[in-house]
Structures are given as C-alpha cells and as structure tokens.
Amino acid sequence: MQTVSEMRSYGGTQGVYTHASDACACDMTFALFLPEEAADAPVPILWYLSGLTCTHDNAMTKAGAQAWCAEQGIAICFPDTSPRGDDVADDEAYDLGKGAGFYVNATQDPWAKNFRMWDYITKDLPKAVGEHFAVDLDRQSICGHSMGGHGALTMAMSYPGRFRSVSAFAPIAHPTQSDWGKKQFGAYLGDDTSKWAPHDSTLLMRDKGFDGPVLIDQGSSDNFLELLKPEALAEAMAARRQEGQFRMQKGYDHSYFFISTFMEDHVTFHAEALYG
Numbered sequence: 066m067q068t069v070s071e072m073r074s075y076g077g078t079q080g081v082y083t084h085a086s087d088a089c090a091c092d093m094t095f096a097l098f099l100p101e102e103a104a105d106a107p108v109p110i111l112w113y114l115s116g117l118t119c120t121h122d123n124a125m126t127k128a129g130a131q132a133w134c135a136e137q138g139i140a141i142c143f144p145d146t147s148p149r150g151d152d153v154a155d156d157e158a159y160d161l162g163k164g165a166g167f168y169v170n171a172t173q174d175p176w177a178k179n180f181r182m183w184d185y186i187t188k189d190l191p192k193a194v195g196e197h198f199a200v201d202l203d204r205q206s207i208c209g210h211s212m213g214g215h216g217a218l219t220m221a222m223s224y225p226g227r228f229r230s231v232s233a234f235a236p237i238a239h240p241t242q243s244d245w246g247k248k249q250f251g252a253y254l255g256d257d258t259s260k261w262a263p264h265d266s267t268l269l270m271r272d273k274g275f276d277g278p279v280l281i282d283q284g285s286s287d288n289f290l291e292l293l294k295p296e297a298l299a300e301a302m303a304a305r306r307q308e309g310q311f312r313m314q315k316g317y318d319h320s321y322f323f324i325s326t327f328m329e330d331h332v333t334f335h336a337e338a339l340y341g
C-alpha cells in the first residue's frame with residue numbers, strides 16, 4: 066500500500082492510496098476519508114462507487130461527503146471505476162473500457178485479463194482497507210452514482226448480510242434493457258444474457274430484494290433518464306414491498322450538483338443503519 070497523499074479534512078484525514086490488485090492484475094488507486102474517531106477505534110465504512118468516466122477523484126472532490134461522514138463518525142471510500150495502466154485494454158468510447166468497468170468480472174477478450182471490478186470491490190479492496198486502516202468491516206454500507214449506483218445495488222442484493230444499507234443517486238437501474246448495459250455486458254460477459262441477469266438491479270429486486278433499507282434519489286431533469294430507467298426499479302421495489310424510499314427530485318440533473326445536494330441525506334441514512 067502506497068500513500069499518494071494525505072490531507073487534514075473536517076478533523077479527519079482525506080487520503081489517496083495505491084495498491085496491487087490481484088483481481089484486476091494491476092495497481093489500483095482509491096481515496097479514503099477517515100473521521101477523527103478512527104484514531105481511537107475502528108469506525109464503520111461506507112463505500113461510494115462512481116459512474117462512467119470517473120476515477121477516485123470525482124466524488125472525493127465534488128460530492129461533499131467528508132463533512133457529513135465526519136459528523137457521523139464514519140469512513141467513506143471512493144474506489145476507481147476500472148483497471149488502469151498502459152497494458153490495460155481500452156475503447157475509444159467513453160462508456161466502455163477504462164472508466165467504465167461496470168462492476169462485473171469480464172469473461173471475454175480483450176477485457177477478461179483486467180476488468181474484474183466485481184471481485185476488486187467485493188474482495189481485494191475491503192481486504193486491503195481492512196488490513197491497513199481503522200475500519201470495522203462488520204459495519205459496512207454501500208452507495209453509488211449512475212454506473213456506481215448499479216454496482217452498489219447489485220452487490221448489496223448479491224451479498225445478503227454484508228451491507229447494512231444501500232443507496233444510489235441516479236442508478237443505471239435496468240441495464241439488461243438499456244444501451245447503458247447491453248453494450249457493456251455484451252462486450253464484457255458475452256452474448257449469453259443469462260450471464261447478464263445477476264447484474265441487473267431491477268431483476269434482482271424483483272427476484273429477492275435487499276435485506277435492509279434502500280434509498281434511491283433520481284433527478285427528474287436528468288438527461289440520461291432513458292438510459293437509467295428508474296421507473297423499472299421503482300416498480301420492482303413497490304412490487305416486492307421493499308423497505309426503502311424512491312425519491313424523484315424535481316429539476317435535478319445527473320451532475321455532482323445533484324449528488325452534493327442530497328449527500329447529507331444519504332450519509333445520515335447509512336449512519337442510522339450502521340449505528341442501529
């Protein structure tokens with residue numbers, strides 16, 4: 066584990082670190098905010114998965130999460146969205162390859178060698194963070210934005226008992242039926258759509274739901290509504306009678322101005338579950 070930077074923030078520390086990932090077969094960079102309570106004892110941790118084109122840096126600098134995490138005494142980790150490096154495959158489109166890992170384990174060439182973001186987020190990263198920092202892995206929650214909302218919801222429903230709560234800002238909610246999904250799942254997972262289904266949060270919600278509270282915020286003026294398909298997830302939540310809230314936020318778009326507006330609500334929501 067190498068420290069890239071560490072800065073004082075809200076009485077705690079905002080760090081950026083690089084480590085070797087077995088899953089992605091490359092070095093990965095992540096950001097971690099630790100509140101001042103972490104100096105005395107391990108603190109609960111919230112994972113924040115970012116969207117297309119992002120690195121660890123976008124949410125770290127624009128989501129405004131540190132103030133609320135400091136207030137609640139919880140850590141927040143911002144991973145990268147794909148493997149990185151000169152040897153890693155890429156595509157010229159912004160929504161495939163680097164910056165667009167889609168939180169799956171690719172099985173198809175040329176992606177299979179490095180694009181294993183599912184294993185990175187669920188295995189390598191918690192192991193590394195748990196070993197090196199004062200975080201309590203018995204108290205984890207997960208959230209994300211857009212492609213990262215998709216990752217957070219699919220991981221939360223796939224690992225019952227691991228995450229106490231899940232939330233998402235404008236998640237890609239039904240990727241098997243969207244051009245933000247079909248293109249990437251076809252490339253990473255191949256043509257057999259039965260391999261796609263475990264990575265669709267609407268299908269997972271219909272099938273099993275989440276064993277804790279769910280909070281979804283979606284801007285009504287989001288320019289990607291046709292790709293995100295929020296109505297499919299809202300319907301699935303209602304049909305399952307899932308504990309949680311789906312909030313359509315009037316006039317908000319897809320940007321970090323939307324995310325930072327509602328970040329306090331999300332951190333408070335997770336803190337209630339993490340300290341409950």
Ligand SMILES: N[C@@H](CCC(=O)N[C@@H](CS)C(=O)NCC(=O)O)C(=O)O
Nearest residue numbers: 116117118119123159211212320321
């Ligand atoms: N085509 C758009 C789509 C990418 C996009 O909106 N990405 C969102 C996540 S899906 C984002 O967080 N962008 C980075 C940022 O706003 O800092 C672009 O490249 O700007």
